[in-house]
Amino acid sequence: MSQPTTMRRVAAISASAITALALVVPGAQADPPEPNLRSEAPRDLKIGSAVWGQRDLLGYDPKNPTEFQRILATEFNSLTPENDMKWAEIHPEPDVYDFSGADAVMAFAKANGQEVRGHTLLWHSQNPQWVTTASAGWTCDEARDVLEDHISTVVGRYAGEIYEWDVANEIFQDDWDAGGVRLRTGANPFLKACAEDPVALLSDAFKWAHEADPEAVLFLNDYNAEGINNKTDAYYALAQELLADGAPLHGFGAQGHLSLQYGFDESIQENFERFADLGLKVSVTEADVRMPLGEDGEPDAEQIALQAERYDKMLEACLNVASCTSYTVWGFDDARSWVPGVFPEGYATIMTEEYEKKPAYFALLESLTDATPGKSPRTPPGLNG
Ligand code: XIL
Numbered sequence: 001m002s003q004p005t006t007m008r009r010v011a012a013i014s015a016s017a018i019t020a021l022a023l024v025v026p027g028a029q030a031d032p033p034e035p036n037l038r039s040e041a042p043r044d045l046k047i048g049s050a051v052w053g054q055r056d057l058l059g060y061d062p063k064n065p066t067e068f069q070r071i072l073a074t075e076f077n078s079l080t081p082e083n084d085m086k087w088a089e090i091h092p093e094p095d096v097y098d099f100s101g102a103d104a105v106m107a108f109a110k111a112n113g114q115e116v117r118g119h120t121l122l123w124h125s126q127n128p129q130w131v132t133t134a135s136a137g138w139t140c141d142e143a144r145d146v147l148e149d150h151i152s153t154v155v156g157r158y159a160g161e162i163y164e165w166d167v168a169n170e171i172f173q174d175d176w177d178a179g180g181v182r183l184r185t186g187a188n189p190f191l192k193a194c195a196e197d198p199v200a201l202l203s204d205a206f207k208w209a210h211e212a213d214p215e216a217v218l219f220l221n222d223y224n225a226e227g228i229n230n231k232t233d234a235y236y237a238l239a240q241e242l243l244a245d246g247a248p249l250h251g252f253g254a255q256g257h258l259s260l261q262y263g264f265d266e267s268i269q270e271n272f273e274r275f276a277d278l279g280l281k282v283s284v285t286e287a288d289v290r291m292p293l294g295e296d297g298e299p300d301a302e303q304i305a306l307q308a309e310r311y312d313k314m315l316e317a318c319l320n321v322a323s324c325t326s327y328t329v330w331g332f333d334d335a336r337s338w339v340p341g342v343f344p345e346g347y348a349t350i351m352t353e354e355y356e357k358k359p360a361y362f363a364l365l366e367s368l369t370d371a372t373p374g375k376s377p378r379t380p381p382g383l384n385g
Contacts, residue, residue: 036075037075037076037364037368038074038075038076042368042371043322045319045326046328047076048077048080048117048327048329049072049078049079049328049329049330049331050082050286050329050330050331051079051108052101052336053100053101053105053108054083054084054089055336056068056069056336057104058101058104060104060107060108060111068333069108071333073111073112073114075332076114076332077113078114078115078163078326079108079109079115079116080116080119080285080328081119082119082330084101084104087123087127087128088126089101089102090154091150097153102158106161115162115163116161116162116163117162117164117166117283118165118166119166119169120166120167121155121165121167121169121205122168122169123169124187124188127189132189134146135190135193140193140197140201142193143193143194143201144204146190147190147205147208148204152208152211155212155213156213159215159216163325164218164283164325165217165218166220167206167219168206169221169222170184170221170223171183171191171202171222172234172235174224174231175230181233182234183198185198190205199241199242199245202242202247203247206218206248206249207248209248217250219252219281219285220235220238220249220251221252221253221255221285222254222255223257225254226256226268226271226317227265227270227271228267228271228274229265232271235275236274239278240278243279249280250280251280251281251282251283251325252280252282253282254268254283254284254285255285256285256286256288256314258287258288258289259345260291260292260307261345266313268313269316269320269321272317272318272324280323281324283318283324283328284317284324284327284328285326286329287311287314287329287330288330288331288337289307291303291307293345293347304359304360305359308358308362308363311329311360311364312363314327319368319371329349330348331349332349332351333351333352333353333355334346334348334349334352337349
């Protein structure tokens with residue numbers, strides 16, 4: 001045996017002796033990292049958070065992250081740009097695209113081994129002024145040209161880097177709106193211009209996105225779309241129509257913006273299953289659970305517990321349906337939550353303003369930890385096969 005081999009062996013023995021020593025000497029080795037949402041996610045389930053790149057990620061330095069950035073990188077393996085890919089931000093003028101916020105999200109994700117859900121390409125809200133103004137005079141052909149250019153440009157720029165895209169967002173009205181559940185041919189400028197055949201426009205929107213990025217999984221996405229109700233019935237019928245038309249529709253997203261003011265619709269798993277049976281992926285895309293707060297601005301113990309239960313029920317539905325690809329919270333800390341700016345409610349996320357983990361966080365962690373690949377152990381025995 002040659003000298004160098006012997007030396008290598010001695011070196012190997014002493015290295016393992018040091019490792020063994022380190023195991024018995026307290027403090028000789030760093031503690032193993034604590035389990036977190038990302039580390040406990042079963043199968044290939046993505047656990048995501050929304051993040052506003054323009055506000056929170058510009059100038060990110062991986063060697064010197066803010067506390068917010070450190071948690072975002074540690075707890076999640078998926079990011080959704082909260083605003084950066086919306087029309088108003090990414091396409092502020094007819095011939096001007098501004099990718100700065102979106103690029104910041106992509107770069108952060110890349111640096112931290114995370115994937116990105118794109119949001120969103122066709123919506124009635126957060127459109128730039130020029131769209132609102134110009135759309136008043138659009139023919140359907142003109143609207144189609146503008147939408148196709150936008151979709152090809154934005155989806156094309158990030159082709160191969162975005163695993164799911166919310167192609168069409170909130171395209172149905174609510175039950176309680178005048179006219180009931182029907183496509184938003186009033187408020188959505190593109191659907192309005194093509195009101196004679198809005199389904200043809202939707203079908204093409206999916207085709208344009210698919211052409212620009214054949215790998216991306218393409219979603220319909222909406223709120224009040226968790227359980228089986230009139231709105232999700234309309235989505236179910238639309239999905240069938242789009243699929244029959246050959247549209248590359250691949251997924252259905254329930255946003256999951258809940259409020260403790262209302263009850264929880266227990267049919268979420270059944271709803272996910274019916275879309276999965278159409279061959280679609282399903283996702284919880286924007287989970288948060290808000291609540292009216294007392295005069296001191298604080299929730300009571302019962303609300304805190306109920307919030308944890310609701311977050312968890314949405315996750316359980318996802319864990320129990322093998323086609324569920326992602327569970328995303330719409331921001332993880334109350335300081336950045338969109339809720340207080342829009343509703344007279346708060347305490348909607350899984351961490352306080354000081355990043356203290358709420359019972360909702362621990363409920364999610366526990367369910368992820370308990371889950372076995374593809375199935376949750378809470379699935380009744382017999383269904384586990
Ligand atoms: C919200 C953002 O969180 C806010 O910052 C913004 O001011 C308004 O939009 N449904 C959606 C999301 O699909 O894009 C919305 O995000 C929340 C409701």
